Amino acid sequence: MTLDFEPVNNLAGPGEAKSNLDVLACLFPDAVVDGTVDVDVLRDFLGEAAAPNSAEAFGLRWPGMAEARRLSTLPATGTLLPKPDESVDWDTTRNLVIEGDNLEVLRLLRRGYTNKVDVIYIDPPYNTGNDFVYDDKRTTSQAAHETVAGHRDDGGVLQVGKGSDRALDRKAGASKHTAWLSMMYPRLLVAHHLLKETGVVIVAIDDTEHARLKLLIDRVFGAENFIANIIWQGVKKNDSRYVSDSHDYMLVYAKNEPHLREMGTLWRMRKGSIDEVLGVAESFWRDSECDSTKATEMLKTWFSRQRGRFSASLTNYNRIDDEGRVYMGDNLRSPNPRENLMYDLPHPKTGIPVRRHPNGWVYSKETMAEKLAEGRILFGEDHTSLAYYKRYLEEQSNEVALSVFEQPRRSASQALDLLMGGKIFDFPKDVNVLSRWIDLVAQNSKDALILDFFAGSGTTGHAVMNLNAGDGGSRRYILVQLGEPVDENEYDTIADMTRERLRRAGQQIAASGTPDAPDIDTGFRSYRLASSNVKAWDGTAEQLDLFGAVDNLNAGRTTDDLLVEVMLRQGVDLTTPLEKREVAGSALYNLAGALFAYFGTDISVERANEVAKALVAWRDEDPGDADTTVVVRDTGFVDAAAKLNFAAALEQAGFTTLRSI
Known part of the structure; x- marks a missing residue:
């Protein structure tokens, strides 16, 4: 049987009343009778979850x-x-x-x-x-x-x-x-x-x-x-x-x-002003001729002059190491006591374990060994001082957004x-x-x-x-x-x-x-x-009698206008890649191989064959697995024979979805 050209205006989309009804019909077929919902039956299916009409909510x-x-x-x-x-x-x-x-x-x-x-x-x-x-x-x-x-x-x-x-x-x-x-x-x-x-x-x-x-x-x-x-x-x-x-x-x-x-x-989100601090620290590193002690002193002095511009989450990073990287000494205590975290950490100079928090270290013994090898553990002069984790500012660039912010x-x-x-x-x-x-x-x-x-x-x-x-x-x-x-x-x-x-x-x-x-x-x-490119029927007998003989599109609309409406009705992204070729006196549109559209007029049997051959050849240049839709102008054919001939040619070529506007 020859495929029919379904009008694009008859299609329904997600969220529209008809689509919602179709979803209900699939879920509860007994509740949808002759295209209407039997609310009482639907309420039976929903059981106690369905509130009565008089329920307060x-x-x-x-x-x-x-x-x-x-x-x-x-x-x-x-x-x-x-x-x-x-x-x-x-x-x-x-x-x-x-x-x-x-x-x-x-x-x-x-x-x-x-x-x-x-x-x-x-x-x-x-x-x-x-x-x-x-x-x-x-x-x-x-x-x-x-x-x-x-x-x-x-x-x-x-x-x-x-x-x-x-x-x-x-x-x-x-x-x-x-x-x-x-x-x-x-x-x-x-x-x-x-x-x-x-x-x-x-x-x-x-x-x-x-x-x-x-x-x-x-x-x-x-x-x-x-x-x-x-x-x-x-x-x-x-x-x-x-x-x-x-x-x-x-x-x-x-x-x-x-x-x-x-x-x-x-x-x-990226911490506010972190780039400014890193930039200033970099300039101090250069000005100090790569002296970490001098650069650190310059950074601390600069922070002290900012008069509360920065939060402690930034000002705590007030040291510069021998590689010019900004860091702070962070505590190494575990938030909760655990047996496997209660081990000794010897001081590198004295060999005597440094003081440990009662909760133990934040890292396991194996992870601590890796941090030591990376140079990320900071020790004091001897074992009587605390050990700290070397945390770099550049690694702490992100923070949780606050629910209140000020911006003039x-x-x-x-x-x-x-x-x-x-x-x-x-x-x-x-x-x-x-x-x-x-x-x-x-x-x-x-x-x-x-x-x-x-x-x-x-x-x-x-x-x-x-x-x-x-x-x-x-x-x-x-x-x-x-x-x-x-x-x-x-x-x-x-x-x-x-x-x-x-x-x-x-x-x-x-x-x-x-x-x-x-x-x-x-x-x-x-x-x-x-308004739609398609003329709205006003219900008069005169329009009904002439409908088959007159153009059903509003005057002044171009084929590009028709294409956009087709894309909207078909659910195609408006920025889908588009190619256009001239065929039989009108444009043949190709939307990424998924949709072809032709809005020519006065299409005879001969022209219909010409358009069909061009369409098939173009599709076959880059065949895909997806179904391809073809859309034509509803009044573009000179007679029913031309339209049927076109549909038959497309059906024979493997097209399964035909639409009209």
Whole structure:
């Protein structure tokens, strides 16, 4: 039987309602009848774990919550239009900048990027009481909130009743919290799908919604996956009425913390100022003409003049040895008493055992012998003094991150103003802070994929490029920013600012590199959210009658536009290597041998044979084991015979998956 061309728009992806139903049908076939779930049967299968409808449960709830959750399960209906003219290094870059509503964009990305993202960093709009741009046309107004909450009667009349004189204020505040939560909830649900099992999400927030956001992420990611509540302390505000509110938070969650634990994951960051200390010590070593005694004295004097700039974890390393290496003498006592650690350690000059702690030595006798041979055990003048372990500063370069850190925000604003030639954005995040935390939670992975769907000025993309410039990595980013209008002479929208900031940052990073430095990806592909390339049927009889005779695609769309929509519907990474050849008057696309696409029109039987032969020949140039999909334009054939002939030729050549758009 000849293969059929299934429309790509009929496909379902992970997290969408249809896919969720398919999963349930596989697990509990008796509970899914004629494409609907019998909740009573499902409850029987779940047993006591299934709560009754009337059960009270702990957790965050608000009017409109169910509708917000439903939004996350809807399939995307739009597409992304490629904009090479807005991009940098379109053909080679693997970074993406997407303009459009981030909920629809996330739904579009879900098929191709589920379980692909290493780190999600977002700095969502803080709830200042203003109307949200991200309202999805479905979040509640104050009046709607009051109706759902029972504060208005059927006629819409506000029923205040008895209460304090702040009752109206509380209702207004509840409405604002509701709108904000309904905006965040579906986006976090879709984002959860995109993260790898080893992935981590970081969400910046202020005091206004911190408590509710914490409960919301507990619900989406699971309270057991909470990692930390980071406090970013800025500069104090002396004009505050009560307390200087000069901090923000970063809530950090793993997608699967038990999995990280099983892998033995440890997050470590480079000690602050360690490079400065090592650099100063190196200069003292040179200035002292390689005299360890003089160099040590110079280092101790320098530390004493720093007036508390460094913690004891650095100032304890105040000696320089005969090789010019900075070290400290660390204790050798065992934290707990053990019999095998109670041995004598003779002094190298007197031969008499040195003093030993009651708990014994930290190393076994065999390991201690190895440390002695390496010159890592320090002795005093005689056996009456203690022995120490020689610990080098260069070996202690990493430390556990603290949950509170101080970083003035003014420097980030000044750096962005300098880069952009003037002030264009209020309160940008600090590139260095984001670089440090993204690298930490990505476990120093040099090929991590980072997503930010509240991109703002583009700090996350800038941070990713900085990380790559620092270690030659190949990390990549996906940024999503709404085209929110701004009152700036040079820029129409915030998304325009995002793209320009990334262009300038990329140029700055490229210009600062040395000739022998590895190539860093400082480009990005720009896309804009738009309606589907496929015309939506309006249900009229006229359109139904003519459907087979007219083009089903929107006017003005190119074959490149169609290809991107096919990639999104098929779940193909947008940066998949692409080749293109001209065949029978139109482009034949090859996406890494896994997907071929041809959107030509007026395809006769003869042209269909020509395209099929070209397609088979191209596939056979580099045959792979994976199934290959072929996608064509649904109305591209002149008649049914041409379409059937094309399908038969592909089936005979071994193609098993045919799609149409």
